[in-house]
Amino acid sequence: MINQYIRVDWLAIIMLAVVWLGGLVVGVYAYHYMRLERHYKQFMLYLVSLIISISIFFMSNNVIMSVLTWTGANLFLVNLMGSKTRWLAAKASARLAFLNLMSGSALFAISIGMLAYAAASLQIDVITNAANLNPVIVVIAMSCLIIAAMLQAALWPFNSWLISSLNSPTPVSAVMHAGLVNGGGYLLLRFSNICMHMPIMMHVIFIFGCISAVLGSAIKLVQSDVKRQLACSTMSQMGFMTMLVGLGLLPIALTHLVLHAFFKANLFLGFNNSLFERKLRIAKSLKLREWIACVVFSLIGFSLFYLGFNHRPALDSWSFIGVFLACVVFQLVMMSYARVVEHKNIFILAVLISSWLYGWYVGLVEKILLPHVYIIPVDFDNLHIAALAVMTAVWLVFVFRYSLNQFGWCKSMRNYLYVRLLNAGQPDPETVTVSRQSYNFQ
Numbered sequence: 001m002i003n004q005y006i007r008v009d010w011l012a013i014i015m016l017a018v019v020w021l022g023g024l025v026v027g028v029y030a031y032h033y034m035r036l037e038r039h040y041k042q043f044m045l046y047l048v049s050l051i052i053s054i055s056i057f058f059m060s061n062n063v064i065m066s067v068l069t070w071t072g073a074n075l076f077l078v079n080l081m082g083s084k085t086r087w088l089a090a091k092a093s094a095r096l097a098f099l100n101l102m103s104g105s106a107l108f109a110i111s112i113g114m115l116a117y118a119a120a121s122l123q124i125d126v127i128t129n130a131a132n133l134n135p136v137i138v139v140i141a142m143s144c145l146i147i148a149a150m151l152q153a154a155l156w157p158f159n160s161w162l163i164s165s166l167n168s169p170t171p172v173s174a175v176m177h178a179g180l181v182n183g184g185g186y187l188l189l190r191f192s193n194i195c196m197h198m199p200i201m202m203h204v205i206f207i208f209g210c211i212s213a214v215l216g217s218a219i220k221l222v223q224s225d226v227k228r229q230l231a232c233s234t235m236s237q238m239g240f241m242t243m244l245v246g247l248g249l250l251p252i253a254l255t256h257l258v259l260h261a262f263f264k265a266n267l268f269l270g271f272n273n274s275l276f277e278r279k280l281r282i283a284k285s286l287k288l289r290e291w292i293a294c295v296v297f298s299l300i301g302f303s304l305f306y307l308g309f310n311h312r313p314a315l316d317s318w319s320f321i322g323v324f325l326a327c328v329v330f331q332l333v334m335m336s337y338a339r340v341v342e343h344k345n346i347f348i349l350a351v352l353i354s355s356w357l358y359g360w361y362v363g364l365v366e367k368i369l370l371p372h373v374y375i376i377p378v379d380f381d382n383l384h385i386a387a388l389a390v391m392t393a394v395w396l397v398f399v400f401r402y403s404l405n406q407f408g409w410c411k412s413m414r415n416y417l418y419v420r421l422l423n424a425g426q427p428d429p430e431t432v433t434v435s436r437q438s439y440n441f442q
Contacts, residue, residue, distance in 0.1 A: 004123055007061035010368045014254065015058040015186060018261050022178050023051040029269050030171035043083050047175070050076035054179065058186070063122045067109045070183070074101040074152075077180050080172045081165060092430035093165050100161040104151030108187070111144035115194075128193040138194065142201050145191060146208075153184030153238040155212040162235060164427035166227045170268060173227065177234045178265035185238065185257045188245045196248065202378055206246025210387045212239025214394060219425040221398075222418055230267055232425055237264075247317035248378040251366035255358075290337045294330050297348060301329030301355040308359025317378050320388055327395055329355060334399070 027047060034043050050073055057069035078101065082094030116122055118137045119130040149155075154162035165176065188195070188205065195201045216236030223229045237260045244253035286294075305325050311318060332351045336344040378384075 003061065005062045005065060006059050007125055008059055011189060011254070012058045014258060014365075014368075016055055018182075018258055019051060019055055019058065019179060022261060022265050023047075023175070025265065025269070026171050026175050026178075027051075029174070030169075033171055034169060037083070039083055039085070043080065043169075046076045046079050046083075047171070050080065050175065050180075054183065057183075061124050063112050063116045063124065063127075066112065066124065067105070070108060071102070071105040073180065073183075074105055077101070077172075077176060080175075081168045083169065083172070087167070087433075089431050089433045090167050092428065093161075093167055096164050096428055096431065097161045100151050100158060104148040104184075107144040107148040107151070111141045111148060114141035114144075115191075124190070128191060133194075138198070139201075142191070142194060142198065145187060146201070146205060149184035149187040149242075150208060151184070152187070153181055153242065154235050155184070155208055155239055155242060156215050156235070159212070159216070159235045160428060163228065163231050163425060164431040166225075166231060166427065167431060167433065173230075174265045174268040177230065177268060178261040181234055181238060182257050182261055185241045185245070185253065188242065189250060189254060189257075192245065192250055195245075199378070202246050202248065203383055204246075206243055206383070206387070209239045209242030209244075209246055210391070212236065213243055214391060215239075215424070218394075218417075219421050222421045223425050227268075228425060228427075230264065234260075234264060244321070246378075247320055247384070249317055249321060251362050251369055252321055254369065255362050255365050286334065286337050294333045294337065297333045297352065298326040298330035301352055302326040304352055304356040305359040308356040308361075309363045311359075311363070316380050317384065319380060320384060323388060323392070325355060325358070327392065331395075331399070 027044075030044065030047060034040050037043060053069045053073035053076060057066055057073060060066040060069060078094050078098045081097055082091050084090045112124075112127075114137050115127045115133070118133045118141070119127045121127060121130070151158045162176075162181070166173070168176065195205065213236050216232050216234075216239055220229050220232035220236060223232060237256070241253050241256045241260070244250075244256060302322050302325060305322060306312065329351055333348055336347045
């Protein structure tokens with residue numbers, strides 16, 4: 001009987017561990033951070049209610065229970081964002097988030113309701129494993145589900161509400177970026193069994209994830225405000241995670257979701273202690289042998305990833321993440337040779353060990369997920385090759401940006417892109433406090 005309402009598989013256990021551990025840390029932080037606020041007790045009640053709601057959602061195996069807890073968690077988040085009821089900018093941020101998140105909740109309800117009708121069941125495990133569903137209903141339902149996930153994860157073009165939420169209290173930002181935003185990725189993972197058999201849907205997920213990853217990273221590079229950088233980083237990381245789902249790489253997508261949650265919570269809760277931002281400057285130009293060393297170490301990192309993952313390199317979607325990891329290793333080794341970091345040899349060794357550990361962790365997650373979700377990496381087609389080429393080109397432009405400044409057209413293009421990206425990262429005007437007099441801290 002209880003299986004009709006509660007489903008505690010490994011995917012739910014992993015998400016519950018993230019929510020409970022993250023919620024405990026944020027709760028302790030909020031206990032001290034918000035203690036002198038006028039609505040302190042109400043704030044803590046909303047925070048606990050949010051954690052309970054999202055926990056029930058992750059365990060839910062019933063359509064109605066999932067919709068109610070999902071909507072409830074978003075409503076509690078909106079109330080936390082607008083906890084300073086006399087601050088007009090905070091109220092505007094909460095209102096914008098309400099419109100986006102409730103739209104996502106409505107689309108989620110429509111989607112899961114249509115799937116339940118097609119499968120003639122209210123149990124989510126029956127729906128995700130059902131065969132011979134009406135293809136028209138499935139296409140419409142999954143389209144609604146993808147848009148709902150995009151709204152929740154603040155992917156392009158629905159990223160405005162997240163960038164405009166930066167006047168929320170620090171504990172709210174932490175639980176938002178490390179918890180509720182990740183819910184969009186969880187939706188895609190939970191219903192991936194249906195998407196896996198629809199190549200067009202997988203391509204749509206991949207395209208929007210790729211655009212969000214590139215655009216979020218580019219916007220972040222031109223921002224000077226620390227919290228706005230973190231918001232753009234969340235957009236980029238959620239885009240990358242969505243892109244991995246579109247590639248069928250569910251173990252890496254879940255790994256990335258978990259690591260991003262803890263990493264972003266740590267950044268939001270700890271950035272108040274930072275007195276200045278350290279700019280990473282290139283101290284010297286690299287010689288030819290150092291460039292060759294970067295290539296060699298990137299290939300070693302690529303090999304160590306597959307060794308830890310216990311997977312033989314092949315021309316499939318796994319090669320996408322392999323190339324991406326090789327670029328990351330190349331970038332880090334280049335930074336060490338350019339004297340951006342200290343203790344070069346130790347740093348390079350740590351990078352290579354991390355490549356192996358990352359592969360091992362992904363392999364472990366795959367073994368855990370395999371009995372519960374379909375893991376079918378998609379075939380590497382022209383779309384993926386084009387996306388990989390574009391992302392590699394953008395990365396190369398970033399690596400050699402100083403050398404390109406000698407060309408006049410590059411300099412003018414850089415100025416144009418700088419202005420466009422800077423404007424793209426601006427919050428909604430109503431959520432901005434333009435003077436001290438308009439700020440009410442109560």
